[in-house]
Amino acid sequence: MIDLKMKAVLVVHGGAWAIPEELSKASVEGVQSAARQGFSVLKSGGCALDAVEVAVRAMEDNTAFDAGHGSVLNTDGEVELDALIMDGRTLASGAVSSVKNIANPVSLARAVMEKTDHVMLTGRGANLFAERVGVHTVPTETLVTEYERKEWEKPKKYMTGVKELFNSQWAHDTVGAVAVDCSGNVACATSTGGIRNKMVGRVGDSPVIGSGGYADNHSGAVSCTGHGESILKVTLARLILFHVEQGKEVSQAVEVSLRYMDERVQGGGGAIAVTPSGKWAINFTTERMAWAAVENDVLWYGLDPSDKFQEELQ
Template structure:
């Protein structure tokens, strides 16, 4: 079975000054994640490597440069630790419990303030009022969003990973779609893996990731399932966003309803990538 890895750097109105850096970032992450699959590694390990690459790149809103909440420069980390299921019977841990569990299995931590760059501090000062139309912000130059990856490995297993810094100036305590299973991401070996991006509240309301996989289960192609689900989210709750999908047969899609989404995919040593609607460029990877 041919391995596949797809990544996204967030669906929003990416300005021209960030376009090249965004595309370069997703291409790098896709290469790094696919290198794990090429060595026979698991889909879970591949998406972790890819998302770590995106988190360490300050052009994306995840990890370093995560968005600041209202009232103070503060980042809240919520860990969705499905990767560690063999070590606990629970599916999802959050808040202090997640932090304690992460420490118990040796995950290193860093001071929260080190993840907020000077650029993000300045942007927080400019846009302190969250209640000025969050959905509209996804079509302005001020919005960033989530990063994610999906993969199919040579054993036929699929996996997804989704990470975000959230929405700038959100209320303290706000939970977005990324850590919620079936919304920001979902993986099922029978139907595929999905990572979503966009306005979190809208994604939560339609359980976007699970909606996409349910349409694949009904016989739709990965592209049709993504397009139909994103259209439903727009019609039903006026939300915009994007999704990357891979099926157990190796078919994949990168679809979005925002102005732009940086994405990249690798299959059989070919790197595909894009930024604008209908853009699908490719380059051959070195053997």
């Protein structure tokens, strides 16, 4: 069991975008389930790194989200997946981009971190590495829902207008998790199928250390979601932790950084963050973001900007 002298916390998000009503219930239930699964690792004394991997794998296995199963299609009708994972204790990190036929890219990213001297592998090289270390592959069609196939078959246009993109039901987005364990170690993980009808080979923020996520025991852990190109331009995850390091409360750091991204590059998105002391924050500038957090056996969750519900864990 966890050391009650330290507060273990896990926070997850299911992507910042205009989640339509037909997906809202599944999205909220999905983040709640992922948060419970990730927190169970912490409650049994497990480490933050294991907890975020378990939580993100749960969302990659859930077709309500754009990661693993449920991923969107690029212009050629293919699934190309990106993911990262980072250990705040050592700054060890691993990432993959544009990988195909991998149901759980977050676990492949962890294999890159633990079994290579590199931080990121991409495309064919990442898939060859997956074969070498025995990561299970699946046919593309098993990762694509009927809902996504119908959406993809509508008129295709890669929309570069951020406000139009993330405040329409055309977009779909990332999943992520952050955690602090009973030893005060933090970790983050982020995973995505990207933007529907993206160019072949397009890589957003999700696998890029410092943009889609960052974890450092000196400040905290962050996972980001939203318009990838905008997040990349401001290195959003690292920007949030910079503000924490400058003395801002974590909630203020997230708010200030999202506002800066909006003002500087007109970018919409969201972020979740946790500090080594167990303080956590969620914020987003899009229409909706499904999120959940667990601390002290209380589950918090929400979807719309004014939401913050809670329930006791059983």
